[in-house]
Structures are given as structure tokens and as C-alpha cells.
Amino acid sequence: MVIELHEMSLMSEIIQIVSEDAAARGFKKVNKIDVIVGDLSNVLPDALELAFMFFQRQEGSLISEDSKLNIIREEAKAKCQTCDCEFIPDYKIAQCPMCNLPGSLLESGETFRVESYEGSEEFDEN
Template structure:
């Protein structure tokens, strides 16, 4: 269950980022997750929901932006989106390709709601 440890570190980042806003509540968390990061979005949602209970991120919606696997051919330099794990350039059929996107796992945005009402 490595989604649980990912959810745990996301929560730590959120806590650090929102430290200056005391009493704030996280409403939306937007993540970028690469297709090849090995993270299952549904499992991560479930894990995040479970560990955020009772904390400032409880009930926050998790928006997951899936990043497709992108490759660049070292032969013809063409960048393309690979939809299968066989890394072959669709332009020249070359196999000398480099993965340039698809392993991301990052927080893009944390939306918070100020806990101090009326200010």
C-alpha cells in the first residue's frame, strides 16, 4: 500500500504550506500524477480520505490531473505521447527514446478556506 505513504507525505506538505494560516481548512487539493508513477488515483483518494480524517484536510476534494507518458526520440527528436509501455518512436519507429514526462507526482495547488470567519 504505497499510496498510504504518499498520502502521508502529501499531508505533511499541506501542513507545512498552510502553517501561516491558522485555523484554515483545505478545500481542494490538485495533484499531477504521471501515468508511470505507479500511483493508482482511486487508491490514493481512498488513502488520503482515511488519513486526513480529523485533520485540516478532512473532506478536501482531491483533483487528480493525470499526466500522459511522453517520449522524445533521440533519433528524429520528435516528442510524442506513448500510450503503451513499449517505448518506440511513432515517427521513425526508433527505439532510442527518452521518457520526458509521465513519472510526476506533485502538488499543483492547495486551496484553503480561511478559518477566521468575518475577516
């Protein structure tokens, strides 16, 4: 199993942030983490999932093998500043498909963040 180092580092930080908040709220276990990943965020969802699976197997963590990762994909959208054409860009710097001018504004697709998580005050010893 090959895990991209970039996603491994990102998942480590996600788990640390969620675990610190969960512990402060008295949770003993994190049941689910919802993460938004934009199509142009430079994050590979499959590699992020693999990294999460690695951390599920670590002892002494609030993340267990029963914990779930929900990746919410955010589609990239852009709007041309010249002709107001809305389109799906392939890159962060996009050329309008209608007027062929550069300088479109990226409206979505760069997001990478924890949207929410669920925790519980009981830890199953299974």
C-alpha cells in the same frame, strides 16, 4: 476497502506537507488539494483517492470530509532522438514506433507533485 500501501504513504506525506504549510499561513482547514499524477509515475490515482478518503475521516487534521482532492492526469509523451517522432510511450524506456530504435527521451508522464492547495481561516464544525 483495500488501499495500496504505496499510495497511503504518499497521501500521508502530501497531507503532512500541505498541512504544515497551511498552518504556517494561518489556515485552519484545507479545502482542496490539486495533485499532478503522470501516467508513468507508478502512482495509482484511484488508490490515491481512496487514501485521501481515509485521511478525511481522521480527527485533528486540517483535512475534513468536505476537503477535495483534484487529481490532474499528465499524459506520457516521448520523442525519438533519432527521427524526432513524438509518441505516447507505454513504459519509461520506450522504443520509437517509427524507426524502432531505443533511446527515446521521455518528455512528460513521470510527474507526481502537489500543484496547489486552497485553505481557509475558518473551520466548520459540521
